[in-house]
Amino acid sequence: MLPKPLKDFFSELGMISQFGIRFFKEGFVPRYEFREMIRQCYFVGYKSLPLVALTAFIMGLVITIQSRPTLVEFGAEDWLPKMVSVSLVREIAPVITALICAGKIGSGMGAELGSMKVTEQIDAMEVSGTNPFKYLVVTRVFATLLMIPLLAILADAVSLYGGYLGCNIRGIVSWPLYWNQVFETLSFGDVIPSILKTVFFGYAIGVIGCYKGYYSSKGTEGVGQSANSAVVLSSLMVFIIDLVAVQIIDILNLT
Amino acid sequence: MAVKESISSLTSTSDHSDEVAISIHGLNKSFGENHVLRDFDLDVKRGESVAVIGKSGSGKSVLIKCIIGLMYPEKGTINVLGKEVTKLNNKDLDRLRVKVAFLFQSNALYDSMTVRENLEFPLRRHWVQTTKNEVDGLVMEALTNVGLAHTVEMMPSELSGGMRKRVALARTLIMKPDIILYDEPTTGLDPITSREISNLMVDIQKKYNTSSIIISHDLSCVKITADKIVMLIDGKNYAEGTYEELSKSEDLKVKNFYI
Numbered sequence: 001m002l003p004k005p006l007k008d009f010f011s012e013l014g015m016i017s018q019f020g021i022r023f024f025k026e027g028f029v030p031r032y033e034f035r036e037m038i039r040q041c042y043f044v045g046y047k048s049l050p051l052v053a054l055t056a057f058i059m060g061l062v063i064t065i066q067s068r069p070t071l072v073e074f075g076a077e078d079w080l081p082k083m084v085s086v087s088l089v090r091e092i093a094p095v096i097t098a099l100i101c102a103g104k105i106g107s108g109m110g111a112e113l114g115s116m117k118v119t120e121q122i123d124a125m126e127v128s129g130t131n132p133f134k135y136l137v138v139t140r141v142f143a144t145l146l147m148i149p150l151l152a153i154l155a156d157a158v159s160l161y162g163g164y165l166g167c168n169i170r171g172i173v174s175w176p177l178y179w180n181q182v183f184e185t186l187s188f189g190d191v192i193p194s195i196l197k198t199v200f201f202g203y204a205i206g207v208i209g210c211y212k213g214y215y216s217s218k219g220t221e222g223v224g225q226s227a228n229s230a231v232v233l234s235s236l237m238v239f240i241i242d243l244v245a246v247q248i249i250d251i252l253n254l255t
Numbered sequence: 256m257a258v259k260e261s262i263s264s265l266t267s268t269s270d271h272s273d274e275v276a277i278s279i280h281g282l283n284k285s286f287g288e289n290h291v292l293r294d295f296d297l298d299v300k301r302g303e304s305v306a307v308i309g310k311s312g313s314g315k316s317v318l319i320k321c322i323i324g325l326m327y328p329e330k331g332t333i334n335v336l337g338k339e340v341t342k343l344n345n346k347d348l349d350r351l352r353v354k355v356a357f358l359f360q361s362n363a364l365y366d367s368m369t370v371r372e373n374l375e376f377p378l379r380r381h382w383v384q385t386t387k388n389e390v391d392g393l394v395m396e397a398l399t400n401v402g403l404a405h406t407v408e409m410m411p412s413e414l415s416g417g418m419r420k421r422v423a424l425a426r427t428l429i430m431k432p433d434i435i436l437y438d439e440p441t442t443g444l445d446p447i448t449s450r451e452i453s454n455l456m457v458d459i460q461k462k463y464n465t466s467s468i469i470i471s472h473d474l475s476c477v478k479i480t481a482d483k484i485v486m487l488i489d490g491k492n493y494a495e496g497t498y499e500e501l502s503k504s505e506d507l508k509v510k511n512f513y514i
Contacts, residue, residue, distance in 0.1 A: 119361045120359040120361050121363045123363065124359055124363035124365075126325060127323055127325070127352055127356075127357045129377065130380045131345075
């Protein structure tokens with residue numbers, strides 16, 4: 001017999017899985033909500049762009065500065081661009097992008113849908129001849145599915161630029177030399193799997209954020225709880241997906 | 256005129272010769288062990304306003320949510336404009352919802368849309384074939400009916416509680432419904448605004464000859480708006496009559512509402 005909290009956790013996981021499967025069932029049959037989807041892409045992608053770019057830039061800069069002393073100790077300072085580019089592109093940029101989106105978008109979706117639920121706006125939508133799942137959930141999950149990989153690509157580029165500045169704080173690495181070393185090191189085996197996993201990050205963030213809001217209860221208190229648990233659960237799910245993705249990439253020897 | 260025709264084409268499925276707009280029989284609905292409706296019966300004639308009153312948690316809101324198909328009963332029949340709601344598929348339910356409007360307790364105005372977009376939403380979603388000018392005309396007509404034409408470009412957050420209620424009422428009118436279901440239309444409003452909303456409901460009923468079910472605790476609203484009052488007690492239609500008839504009742508449970 002499982003303890004109650006564990007039982008509740010698995011029960012919720014089952015409900016979220018059902019919710020995620022419903023996305024595929026309803027997302028690919030008409031009526032398509034293109035207008036709302038584009039609006040959501042704007043909010044998820046364009047509105048998160050400055051935050052993701054700034055964070056990625058700082059991460060690139062900081063990782064480079066922090067890695068330098070160890071490489072200097074082994075006389076391998078020349079390897080700095082190579083080492084930093086691999087860690088940024090394979091791991092840091094996609095995961096940081098996903099975590100920022102889990103915080104910003106996941107909580108936003110949880111709170112927005114939660115407040116729509118408690119103020120009966122979702123019921124009003126249904127009465128107005130609209131399938132609220134399609135209009136609210138499918139559009140948002142599509143938006144995170146599409147936009148988070150694009151944001152991750154942007155984060156890769158900006159963090160590498162941050163790495164270039166980091167290399168030049170204590171040493172001198174020319175612009176062509178830096179990029180030459182970066183592209184010499186990186187292969188499609190580094191870039192493609194890391195972008196592919198952001199698709200799954202996007203799906204998880206969208207589904208969890210929407211699920212928490214869509215089934216929000218207990219009035220306004222429930223809205224806060226929905227936003228909070230959407231962030232916690234989707235951040236956790238990002239790490240779990242990352243762990244699984246790394247294992248798969250390793251087993252298939254993709255790098 | 257073209258707009259009215261295109262809306263009426265969506266509403267042409269109902270049998271207009273039928274006198275009864277809503278007929279509910281033997282309705283049962285429970286949430287776990289809590290049986291909120293037990294063999295509830297109600298008939299609403301065309302053009303009639305029926306108020307359903309009862310204690311909080313007695314199942315009044317559940318009742319009208321069952322009528323519009325937002326909830327499903329365990330047992331019983333709900334016949335609305337000749338259609339059995341519990342047996343309709345989603346498409347037919349949407350067609351029926353063109354003719355049945357719902358005023359939510361919390362108004363349920365979409366926060367991210369302007370007043371105009373809120374009113375246009377049901378028109379766009381129900382596939383009513385109208386030009387932009389016709390849509391504008393319908394929006395302005397509905398807003399003029401509630402005396403808020405000047406708020407058309409405002410956001411719901413810029414409106415007072417009474418104005419929001421009026422805009423929500425305008426949204427229910429935009430499809431020119433045959434039936435309006437009011438869920439606590441005057442809750443949270445001051446007595447003056449509450450009376451204004453009640454008078455507005457009466458004006459709308461007279462102007463469009465709508466049938467309505469009004470869920471309310473507010474006896475002054477019920478007195479103004481209802482032709483008939485139904486008391487929902489212990490999940491059943493406990494007492495039924497006009498305001499005056501029930502006010503003279505010697506039954507303790509009925510009297511309690513009038514104290």
